Amino acid sequence: MPEKFKKPYDHTAVEGEIYKKWEESGYFNPDNLPGERKESFSMVLPPPNVTGTLHLGHAYEDALQDAFVRFERMRGKKALWVPGADSAAIATQAKVENELYKKEKKTRYDIGRDELLARIEAFTQESRDTILNQVRRVGSSLDWSRFAYTMDGERYEAVIEAFVRMFNAGLIYRGDRIVNWDPKLQTTVSDDEIEYIEETTPFYYFKYGPFTIGTVRPETKFGDKYVVMHPNDERYKEYTHGQKIEVEWINGPITATVIKDEAGNMEFGSGVMTITPAHSSVDFDIAQRHGLDYEQIIDDRGILLPIAGEFAGQHIKKVRAAIVEKLKAKGLVEKIDEKYTHNVATNSRGGGVIEPQIKRQWFVAVNKEFERDGTKITLKKLMRDTVESGKVEILPEHFEKIYYHWIDNLRDWCISRQIWFGHRIPVWYCLNCKNLRVNPKVKARWYLVRHGQTELNAKGVMQGRSDSSLTSEGRKYVEKVAQSLAKKDIGLIVSSNLGRCKQTSEIISAATGAEIIYDEALQERDFRSFEGTPYEAFTALMKEKRKYNSPLADEETYEEIEKRAWKAFNEYLQKYSDKNVVMVSHGGTMRVLLRAIRNLSYEEAFAIPHIQNGEIVSFDILEKSCENCGNILFEQDPDTLDTWFSSALWPFSTLGWPKETPDLRTYLPNTLMAPGYEILFFWVARMILASGFLLNSIPFKTVFLHGIVRDKEGRKFSKSLGNGIDPIHVIEKYGADALRMSLLVGAAAGSDIKFDEARVKGYKLFANKLWNVTRFVLEQPYDLQATLTENDKKLWDEFETLAKDVTKDFQEYRLYLAAEKLYHYLWDRLAAEILEESKPILKGNDARAKASRARLLVMLLSNTLKLLHPFMPFITEEIWSSMPEKKELLMIESWPV
RNA sequence: GCACGCUUAGCUCAGUUGGUAGAGCAGCGCUUUUACACAGCGAAGGUCGGGGGUUCAAAUCCCUCAGCGUGCACCA
Numbered sequence: 001m002p003e004k005f006k007k008p009y010d011h012t013a014v015e016g017e018i019y020k021k022w023e024e025s026g027y028f029n030p031d032n033l034p035g036e037r038k039e040s041f042s043m044v045l046p047p048p049n050v051t052g053t054l055h056l057g058h059a060y061e062d063a064l065q066d067a068f069v070r071f072e073r074m075r076g077k078k079a080l081w082v083p084g085a086d087s088a089a090i091a092t093q094a095k096v097e098n099e100l101y102k103k104e105k106k107t108r109y110d111i112g113r114d115e116l117l118a119r120i121e122a123f124t125q126e127s128r129d130t131i132l133n134q135v136r137r138v139g140s141s142l143d144w145s146r147f148a149y150t151m152d153g154e155r156y157e158a159v160i161e162a163f164v165r166m167f168n169a170g171l172i173y174r175g176d177r178i179v180n181w182d183p184k185l186q187t188t189v190s191d192d193e194i195e196y197i198e199e200t201t202p203f204y205y206f207k208y209g210p211f212t213i214g215t216v217r218p219e220t221k222f223g224d225k226y227v228v229m230h231p232n233d234e235r236y237k238e239y240t241h242g243q244k245i246e247v248e249w250i251n252g253p254i255t256a257t258v259i260k261d262e263a264g265n266m267e268f269g270s271g272v273m274t275i276t277p278a279h280s281s282v283d284f285d286i287a288q289r290h291g292l293d294y295e296q297i298i299d300d301r302g303i304l305l306p307i308a309g310e311f312a313g314q315h316i317k318k319v320r321a322a323i324v325e326k327l328k329a330k331g332l333v334e335k336i337d338e339k340y341t342h343n344v345a346t347n348s349r350g351g352g353v354i355e356p357q358i359k360r361q362w363f364v365a366v367n368k369e370f371e372r373d374g375t376k377i378t379l380k381k382l383m384r385d386t387v388e389s390g391k392v393e394i395l396p397e398h399f400e401k402i403y404y405h406w407i408d409n410l411r412d413w414c415i416s417r418q419i420w421f422g423h424r425i426p427v428w429y430c431l432n433c434k435n436l437r438v439n440p441k442v443k444a445r446w447y448l449v450r451h452g453q454t455e456l457n458a459k460g461v462m463q464g465r466s467d468s469s470l471t472s473e474g475r476k477y478v479e480k481v482a483q484s485l486a487k488k489d490i491g492l493i494v495s496s497n498l499g500r501c502k503q504t505s506e507i508i509s510a511a512t513g514a515e516i517i518y519d520e521a522l523q524e525r526d527f528r529s530f531e532g533t534p535y536e537a538f539t540a541l542m543k544e545k546r547k548y549n550s551p552l553a554d555e556e557t558y559e560e561i562e563k564r565a566w567k568a569f570n571e572y573l574q575k576y577s578d579k580n581v582v583m584v585s586h587g588g589t590m591r592v593l594l595r596a597i598r599n600l601s602y603e604e605a606f607a608i609p610h611i612q613n614g615e616i617v618s619f620d621i622l623e624k625s626c627e628n629c630g631n632i633l634f635e636q637d638p639d640t641l642d643t644w645f646s647s648a649l650w651p652f653s654t655l656g657w658p659k660e661t662p663d664l665r666t667y668l669p670n671t672l673m674a675p676g677y678e679i680l681f682f683w684v685a686r687m688i689l690a691s692g693f694l695l696n697s698i699p700f701k702t703v704f705l706h707g708i709v710r711d712k713e714g715r716k717f718s719k720s721l722g723n724g725i726d727p728i729h730v731i732e733k734y735g736a737d738a739l740r741m742s743l744l745v746g747a748a749a750g751s752d753i754k755f756d757e758a759r760v761k762g763y764k765l766f767a768n769k770l771w772n773v774t775r776f777v778l779e780q781p782y783d784l785q786a787t788l789t790e791n792d793k794k795l796w797d798e799f800e801t802l803a804k805d806v807t808k809d810f811q812e813y814r815l816y817l818a819a820e821k822l823y824h825y826l827w828d829r830l831a832a833e834i835l836e837e838s839k840p841i842l843k844g845n846d847a848r849a850k851a852s853r854a855r856l857l858v859m860l861l862s863n864t865l866k867l868l869h870p871f872m873p874f875i876t877e878e879i880w881s882s883m884p885e886k887k888e889l890l891m892i893e894s895w896p897v
Numbered sequence: 898g899c900a901c902g903c904u905u906a907g908c909u910c911a912g913u914u915g916g917u918a919g920a921g922c923a924g925c926g927c928u929u930u931u932a933c934a935c936a937g938c939g940a941a942g943g944u945c946g947g948g949g950g951u952u953c954a955a956a957u958c959c960c961u962c963a964g965c966g967u968g969c970a971c972c973a
Contacts, residue, residue, distance in 0.1 A: 008933085008935060009935085213973065215973060216973085265971085265973080268973070269973070283973080343972065401900070401901065402901060402967095405901085405969065406968085406969070409969065677968095680968095681968095714966090745911090745920095745921090751902090751903090751910095752966095752967095753910095754909060754910085756908095756921095758921085759922075764935070765936090767935090768933075769932095769936090771932095771933080771935095772936090773932070774932085775932050776933080777932080808913090816911080817912090824920080831933080832937085835932070
């Protein structure tokens with residue numbers, strides 16, 4: 001018997017070493033597993049967000065899945081469990097933006113898209129490494145060689161492919177619809193990401209002509225000119241649909257139109273309401289039904305627009321009291337109910353209060369019919385059928401009902417987000433005619449760069465001569481620009497031949513290695529600082545130039561300037577359309593070019609904000625010109641895709657799709673998927689949608705939804721409650737095996753777990769029990785060849801019954817029962833009874849009984865180790881290394897049934 | 898409002914196709930010449946939320962009421 005058994009079990013000395021042994025063995029990768037394995041078992045890890053660290057929910061999820069994969073591996077299957085990480089677009093960007101503002105008082109617009117993405121990349125890398133190391137601590141037998149990240153190259157390809165296919169099938173469209181707008185993060189969010197928070201707030205009753213209307217949001221009511229009631233409401237039968245009524249309202253008299261619609265609730269308030277279609281999805285639906293017009297009241301940042309009259313320009317949060325005061329003064333306030341409770345929609349991904357807005361966004365059409373196997377079907381129906389037909393099984397069963405309920409209420413899925421971190425929408429717009437092109441071949445990218453620092457005087461007019469040199473500040477700007485361009489394979493620099501442009505170009509050339517062509521056609525003309533028409537501005541500019549005796553003060557008309565710059569630009573475009581080109585010029589020239597490139601009117605061109613020092617404007621040159629207008633200059637949609645769009649592809653994008661890989665053939669559909677029930681809609685439903693449409697297949701056969709780990713009092717773990725428990729800390733104190741057992745025993749499918757440290761302690765004792773049993777068994781002189789007596793055979797049969805039960809429990813996803821049975825077998829049966837009754841036998845004189853019993857004990861112990869391995873992999877592997885039957889690692893020993 | 902769960906010992910929860918009510922923790926009592934004090938042994942503790950029904954038999958199936966929780970919708 002090895003020395004180590006003389007002391008109590010010390011997990012701290014064992015777990016790290018064991019995990020290393022497993023990893024080095026290569027057996028996490030099913031390609032390396034010994035023997036011929038025909039059947040496969042596959043699972044993907046629900047990829048943890050790169051924003052966080054491991055919490056108990058992860059630990060539970062990992063332990064659960066690891067138990068399954070270890071079980072199947074030991075049963076001789078090609079067992080694959082694919083690890084990954086999720087970019088969690090909105091949540092991650094929100095986190096980095098918060099840090100940026102806290103530390104540097106800057107917003108993302110201050111640092112720009114490239115810089116923000118670079119910072120997010122740095123943050124996620126570190127965060128990802130942390131969490132994946134923590135996943136290892138739990139003992140997860142993941143095949144790290146197949147690691148996937150939602151933002152890596154292969155997954156990017158899958159996302160683009162999926163988008164293109166769905167777009168071509170007409171299931172992805174762009175439309176103006178009411179969406180959930182988050183004014184804080186400046187992006188849309190999906191319906192499922194909204195969290196309703198109960199709030200007590202005053203409810204106002206206002207006089208609206210002959211009616212009384214109620215509202216909690218007086219600040220949205222400026223434009224309300226439709227008054228809606230139920231057609232069957234007897235109280236208002238004197239009013240007819242379409243009737244016009246003059247009413248006195250916040251900023252004076254308006255003409256209201258009566259609308260009869262079933263959406264009116266006769267029981268609520270007076271039964272009459274006015275509608276704000278631009279900022280309420282219900283109102284928007286009513287407006288659509290009756291073809292009503294609507295107007296935006298609140299802008300993207302939550303500021304009231306000119307329609308609000310004297311209140312315009314104020315933030316909606318601050319202006320409510322003043323509006324109510326005004327209505328009071330006009331005698332329009334009937335009463336105020338101070339204690340009204342309602343639900344406020346907030347962005348659950350770290351954002352603000354949702355303000356519905358009508359916006360042009362990308363959507364997945366869930367109700368649109370398409371052909372599939374000769375019949376018409378919609379995505380909604382596809383999702384429903386897949387589960388209804390039993391092709392995908394959801395456990396526990398009652399979640400199927402919840403799933404159907406969700407599908408039946410599902411509206412088109414808004415997939416575009418105005419954040420920068422994520423998969424950019426693969427759609428390009430023609431800069432001339434706005435025609436769109438999906439996933440085109442991009443030949444080259446051109447960058448317009450404004451030269452470095454120009455000093456402006458108080459009036460915003462350029463100081464000094466326009467060919468003067470860069471200031472030190474300007475040089476810094478340019479160096480930063482040059483650095484970001486250095487990564488972009490620049491083939492040529494075309495530059496104005498004036499001082500600062502020359503210097504700027506030289507710095508960029510040094511960083512990129514690109515050659516410079518100078519051309520005086522790109523010289524400065526900026527009229528923006530001057531008032532009036534372009535002509536007046538031009539005249540004023542020339543006067544100014546002459547004042548400074550500038551070499552640019554030649555007589556030239558505006559059209560002539562635009563013509564020469566545009567002509568030069570087009571000549572370069574023809575000649576170098578296959579190269580990434582940087583064009584360095586002055587802000588004015590940039591505006592002139594932008595006007596021509598984007599086909600803007602003078603008004604629009606002059607509305608472009610002042611082009612900053614070192615600012616880059618880029619656009620793409622496509623291989624094929626625009627079908628509409630022949631232009632080859634395009635620009636990609638600035639928006640990114642909802643993070644769940646890429647997650648929807650996860651079960652097959654991790655296996656190599658859209659390539660036809662062997663992995664895809666072997667492991668799809670996945671055998672099992674085990675996420676928490678809280679992402680049934682976000683994720684499970686969308687995986688079924690995506691693989692159903694894209695592969696005409698199911699993503700997995702069984703979904704095992706697990707519950708949430710809560711604290712002792714049953715509350716969710718949250719930062720604000722301060723009740724968080726670090727699983728790593730628990731692992732260090734009690735061991736990963738003890739933590740795993742405490743999470744798995746007694747945790748039925750789909751029910752929440754209340755985490756109690758006392759239970760973990762109990763399983764630490766259990767680990768020690770196992771250790772001590774081993775000590776006793778290995779102390780006996782045993783002979784592996786000894787035959788069992790009749791009596792001992794019975795004990796072996798008893799064990800085999802247990803093994804069968806445990807196996808059945810595994811196959812029927814009742815891990816909690818399997819674990820409990822093993823716990824009791826080891827403690828109450830093997831240790832308390834069998835070992836005790838063995839003592840006299842082993843000390844006795846009956847040689848045959850003695851040999852048989854010693855042999856039996858070794859058999860029982862080593863097979864119990866096998867059964868326990870999926871639950872307590874570390875200690876069982878450690879003991880196994882001292883067992884006489886040991887040949888290989890326990891993790892690939894065969895299951896004893 | 899609609900839907901889905903839950904209610905079993907002081908606490909946390911098991912209880913698979915209906916067949917004599919189970920565990921852990923806490924508490925109580927006993928045991929330190931032991932494989933194991935990171936222990937063992939023992940006793941106590943429950944008309945399985947209330948009521949009704951089906952059945953030879955119900956914690957389990959059905960109906961109903963109550964309390965708690967969750968999801969979805971509404972929230973003018």
